[in-house]
Amino acid sequence: MQTIHSLFFPESVALIGASSDPERIGGRVLRFMREGGFQGTIYPINKGEALVQGLPAYKSISDVPGPVDQAVIIIPAAGVETALREAVAKGVKSVQILTAGFAEIDEAGKALQQKLVDICRAAEVRMLGPNSLGLLNLSNQYSATFSTALNGLRPVKGHIALATQSGAFGSATYGMASLRGLGFSKIIATGNEADVDVAECIDYLADDAETRVICAAVESCKDGTRLRQALLKAARAGKPVLIMKAGRTEVGASAAATHTGSLAGNDTVYDTVFAECGAYRPQSIEEMLDIAYVCAVTGHLPANDDVAILTGSGGIGILMADHASDHGLALPPLSAGASAAVREVLPFAVAANPLDTTAQVTAVASGVTRTLEALLTHSAYGTVFAYLAHVGLSPTRFQSTSDELIALKQKFPERGLVMVMLATPEVAAALDAHGIPTFADPSRAVLAIAGARQLARRQAALYTPSSGQRSAPALGDVSTEAAAKKVLAEAGLPMLPEKVCTSAEEAATTAARYGFPAVAKISSPDIAHKTEIGGVLLNLQDAEAVRQAHGELLRRARAAAPQARIDGVLITPMLKGGVETILGLHMDPTFGPMLMFGSGGTAVELFKDVAFASAPVDAARARQLVDAVQSSRLLRQWRGGPQYDEAALVDAICKLSAFAETHAAQLQSIDLNPLVVREKGAVCLDAVITLREASAI
Amino acid sequence: MQTIHSLFFPESVALIGASSDPERIGGRVLRFMREGGFQGTIYPINKGEALVQGLPAYKSISDVPGPVDQAVIIIPAAGVETALREAVAKGVKSVQILTAGFAEIDEAGKALQQKLVDICRAAEVRMLGPNSLGLLNLSNQYSATFSTALNGLRPVKGHIALATQSGAFGSATYGMASLRGLGFSKIIATGNEADVDVAECIDYLADDAETRVICAAVESCKDGTRLRQALLKAARAGKPVLIMKAGRTEVGASAAATHTGSLAGNDTVYDTVFAECGAYRPQSIEEMLDIAYVCAVTGHLPANDDVAILTGSGGIGILMADHASDHGLALPPLSAGASAAVREVLPFAVAANPLDTTAQVTAVASGVTRTLEALLTHSAYGTVFAYLAHVGLSPTRFQSTSDELIALKQKFPERGLVMVMLATPEVAAALDAHGIPTFADPSRAVLAIAGARQLARRQAALYTPSSGQRSAPALGDVSTEAAAKKVLAEAGLPMLPEKVCTSAEEAATTAARYGFPAVAKISSPDIAHKTEIGGVLLNLQDAEAVRQAHGELLRRARAAAPQARIDGVLITPMLKGGVETILGLHMDPTFGPMLMFGSGGTAVELFKDVAFASAPVDAARARQLVDAVQSSRLLRQWRGGPQYDEAALVDAICKLSAFAETHAAQLQSIDLNPLVVREKGAVCLDAVITLREASAI
Secondary structure (H helix, E strand, C coil), X not given: CCCCHHHHCCCEEEEECCCCCCCCHHHHHHXXXXXXXXXXXXXXXXXXXXXXXXXXXXXXXXXXXXXXXXXXXXXXXXXXXXXXXXXXXXXXXXXXXXXXXXXXXCHHHHHHHHHHHHHHHHHXXXXXXXXXXXXXXXXXXXXXXXXXXXXXXXXXXXXXXXXXXXXXXXXXXXXXXXXXCCCEXXXXXCCCCCCCCHHHHHHHHHCCCCCCEEXXXXXXXXXXXXXXXXXXXHHHCCCCEEEEECCCCCCCCCHHHCHHHHHCCHHHHHHHHHHHCCCECCCCHHHHHHHXXXXXXXXXXXXXXXXXXXXXXHHHHHHHHHHHHXXXXXXXXXXXXXXXXXXXXXXXXXCCCCEECCHHHHHCCCHHHHHHHHHHHXXXXXXXXXXXXXXXXXXXXXXXXXXXXXXXXXXXXXXXXEEECCXXXXXXXXXXXXXXXXXXXXHHHHHHHHHHHHHHHHHCCCCCCCCCCCCCCXXXXXXXXXXXXXXXXXXXXXXXXXXXXXXXXXHHHHHHHHCCCEEEEEECCCCCCCHHHCCEEEEECCHHHXXXXXHHHHHHHHHHCCCCCCCEEEEEECCCCCEEEXXXXXXXCCCEEEEEEEECCHXXXXXXXXXXXXXXXXXXXXXXXXXXXXXXXXXXXXXXXXXXXXXXXXXXXHHHHXXXXXXXXXXXXXEEEEEEECCCCEEEXXXXXXXXXXXXX | CCCCHHHHCCCEEEEECCCCCCCCHHHHHHHHHHHCCCCCEEEEECCCCCEECCEECECCHHHCCCXXXXXXXXXXXXXXXXXXXXXXXXXXXXXXXXXXXXXXCCHHHHHHHHHHHHHHHHHCCEEECCCCCEEXXXXXXXXXXXXXXXHHCCCXXXXXXXXXXXXXXXXXXXXXXXXXXXXXXXXXECCCCCCCCHHHHHHHHXXXXXXXXXXXXXXXXXXXXXXXXXXXXXXXXXXXXEEEECCCCCCCCCHHHCHHHHHCCHHHHHHHHHHHCCCECCCCHHHHHHHHHHHHHHCCCCCCCEEEEEECCHHHHHHHHXXXXXXXXXXXXCCHHHHHHHHHHCCCCCCCCCEECCHHHHHCCCHHHHHHHHHHHCCCCCEEEEECCCCECCHHHHHHHHHHHHHHHHHCCCCEEEEECCECHHHHHHHHCCCCCEECCHHHXXXXXXXXXXXXXXXXXXCCCCCCCCCCCCCCCCCCHHHHHHHHHHCCCCECCCEEECCHHHHHHHHHHHCCCXXXXXXCCCXXXXXXXXXXXXXXXXXXXXXXXXXXXXXXXXXXXXXXXXXXXXXXXXXXXXXXXXXXXXXXXXXXXXXXXXXXXXXXXXXXXXXXXXXXXXXXXXXXHHHCCHHHHHHECHHHCCECCHHHHHHHHHHHHHHHHHCCCCEEEEEEEEEEECCCCEEXXXXXXXXXXXXXX
16 A cells, blocks of 8 residues: 555645635635645646636546646535546546545445545555545645635644644644744644544654654544554654544443443543553643644753753742642752852852742843853753743843853753743744744743653653464353353462352351351352342351351342342452452453553542553563552552562463453453452452453454 | 722832933833833932933932822842831832842841831831832832833733732733733732732732732742731632742641641642632643633633533534533533524534534524524523634634624623634734633633632632630640540540550450450550551450550560650550541641541542641531542442441531630640541541640740
8 A cells, every 4th residue: 555645745636626716615725725835736627617716727637638646626525436536547646535524424425435445445546534624745835725724824834743633623733833833844634534544644754754743633543553553653763742632431331341441431541552652642732732842843852850940030940840840850959060060150049959040140141041051061951941031022132142042052952941931933933943942831831841751751661562362262151250260260360269159068168178267259140249239248257157158148149139040159268468459451442452450449449540551561561550550559568568469460460461362352351359469479359251242253 | 007009009209219221220110110101200319310211300208399109219228228217207108119138138138127117117108028029000000110021011901910929920920911911900029028918919909999800929928817818808809819829848847747747738738728718729820811811801700610612623622521521610411492592503513512513603694603692592501612713813704703792792791701712812802802701722711711610619618717716724744645535535526435554454354344356555655656666456355365465565665665654555445347537637837727637548648638628617617628538438338338427527527626726826736547437426546636846835
């Protein structure tokens, strides 16, 4: 399959549906294409007119004399198939279908859309859309879009690429970016994604020399593997990806059948996959643009978490320090060398971090830049912020400082130098051009750097789950706790001895053999939530208590669920001590198997204190999963308590992961709840395995 | 004492230190004062020149022929006292001391500053500063400041007041606000606050007819009561206060002696007091300005939590809905009536919330405004957002929509109508002038309304702790658990029976009387953390176990703390079941007694899942304190468990509050940890009382 290069770089374009009215959709596309300064050949196709906006027009693409690289189709949906066939016959390499009214409307539209796909596939023609807002390529000034955002805002060439499914979302981002003077390399809206999707755009942009940072937005993702691979490719190329995904979807009914499923809403899975693949998920368009701006201007990510803050206002310095600490940045104090160097420039200043220069810095010649130089020379701060109030509003007075800052940045090209000040657009642009970003709001400056640093951390710790699914014999019965535990025990997961007993006497004998106290639980494939019907009795001290428990459980089960098949009563020894954790697996329809780990009993539910990882995992990744959970501190000599066996926990996670990999085709979800981590070893006290519906396999 | 009115409204001003150089500090003040258009009389005071910036100058304020209302002093610190004496002698009502170099520098400066205070107090003259950046009053165009922010940005008259301690912080806020066209009523920087502080400014501004919203920033607060009263006054006047407090201070060593103290860092106390007094604490200057903008433009706060979102982009609608849900706003679906009315305008739209009009809305005459009108007419949404992409960048095309929106707002003046679109400053200003705010970023629009709504909620639930401290006999010995529990039990707090036993036999007999199992704890005024030395033995099943425990505890105590005085061994019955909570009290140096409540054992530490309330509390406020803790869900039939006795918990909180009120003069902190809430009743299992250092009383 061809790449989507041809979509961005046509030499000749037929615009099918070009209109003489520059305000109508088909007219806007042509107008913007010409206003943009595209140097290729444009062929307006219009059934009724010989001249369209001054250009010779053709009744059909077939009538165009020369070759045509690309067709842009913007006629009503009913005519699109014919137009596409003609374009393909003409030999186009790519086609953009901007027309709406296909899969997004109804089943008939879906069928028609599939026809368009089939036509393109057969001819090896790449297709954008349908229902796409088109694209912009600032490298060759090629513009094919009807977005009215271009009426007021001309695109500026820069280093940010933008790939969105929704044209409206793309326009909103383009508009906000353009108003603040941010420049783009390429912009593309994928619409219905019948052929090209956002993932493929990210893949393409990862190779694009003009693009330093990729902004993306997905609404739904049909091919999780492709998105994952594209994100990983960009991350490996050192190219930051900022990807928005609006909509915290309610989890489906089937997924909610288990703890793991209900906690692993689709949204959390996106968070996990984006993080594993080195991408950052902004919460707002503005946050995305702030981070993109830093990446585009500096061309690098912060080398470490350490920041220094130079400020003429103590209060602003503290505000910035608060944000830095809250968002994963550190403010180590100045080294002795840096302190000495700073004091040489500013004898009156206390060499702390934040470094409050006080207003007196203005009385020192080149005070700010010399202090910054002292800091950069004698320290390893990845980023140095300078709060300069409103000096950037006086371009003439600021000129010498600006020149000094640019010289300084050239001396330290790999260090982040971020200005926080009010500035005219021209003053900011001059610094931008030399790799020095400027923010008006101190908080946003810190958050943008924190976001960029998060990207750096993630790019350095990419996780690719190995490709998965081994063929394996089908799982047998896993419908009861006992059956589920049996297959999991065979897979190496630690279980207590246990037995389903069919008489009170057998129960008593079994419990005695294991040692008291004992636990008795009803065993039935039809009773998933045993506790809710009183189907678990704990702390049975002797044989008589077990005998009574056996009878009582059968009575309770019959009363609560008269139709349930009862296998008997499960007897296990009662375990005391240890830390309760929950370990689970959930098969995500988009991204495949996801492991979930939580700790500390109620914390899982009350605080959603759980973390996720794509399966399979290795031991290192399993440890990260444990570390990502707050309550895991309970395992580590919490308040003078013991060190619990984290190695056994990590081993259990790896074993569950391997089991899930083997049986991926059959599994919907697994809950080990609780998995108790002890001072030596770990043991699973309950297990539920849910298989996929037969129809879904 | 006079109010600070005279500071803002002088009719004649002597500028002591006026300079002919319009760029020097004393020259800037004069220049800005004249540029601002102040209509009062200005008397430059300058020892050397007869004319200053074209105005007749005087060698001393004493030489001024007529009366002088206010002196603004901007000469070096050494000369300030003399100048102030002369000004007072001249009969000024108020004085601004912009000069720095007083209490912020050293002890000598502090002493000098106190002299200035004394001079002013004696003469009933109000003083701003020293070390103040001055003030601006847009009502009479009076400006007395040397902030260079005024070089580039002329102040605009509006409805936002700004009161900050730090001039730099004030300048930063002024600058950011001015760049986005926000207008001010009054701006004041209090500097060293020798006389006038931010609290008094808030108090004054609460009465100011020109001010609709008050922005404030404090660095430290000397008089917590005054700040509290000022915030309450503003809230009762329905005037929103947005107050920043940078710096999450580390808690002092004395405070950290108890759980409550260590969890009640100063910063959390500020959060609590601001919330109780109806104020909002923004995290960034931009957030403060976003909310201030909404308040200033609309003149009212959202009437309820319900919002509707009208959008032409599904993705943007979902993004906004996510933020709304995350920040306490609700998106109830359209009523049947509203649905029908909307469908009349937009037959093709699905009448959901967010309401996606799709791009087709543009094909319907006045589609947006008619849909908004349908929504407002047939629903009670406090706020309706309309996402309009970039239409505001085309003023001519947007004119009719703008007119319709203004008419609509006039029809529904109490409903919030918020535009989310890119717009020219003029387009936005036209809507602003009619009470319709506009945001470019969809997320910020939602967060600003969420902030305004938070203010409304807080204003409706103001909490004023009653004035406190009754005289009471001094507390006796509270140095051991037993002693502390005794006085708390006398105050009505629920305790188990317990006895300090001095022999193994007495311990065994006592335990038998209470009933087994029993608990034994070492009792010593010198051992605060019993658990750490193994000084607590639980679950003692019979008399023999208690006897052995007695001996064992004495041995352990002697081994761990050979010097400790040992009172004996405390025997109590062992309690099972119930929910562990922590209840505490901490004496905050600024704001007085603060109650703390937490729940769920480890959650307190792991997740800082605690809440605070100013003491004393009534039952209603005690219930809010319980409700504010996540883990309190454990009390309420959590996962099929019982309902625990919340009434008993609330009663215990009230009893502790009353106890603290009675003994406020002596107390530093109290920990009841755990306080176990049972199905019937509650009981405190351990208690620590810390008294203030004698020197601090």
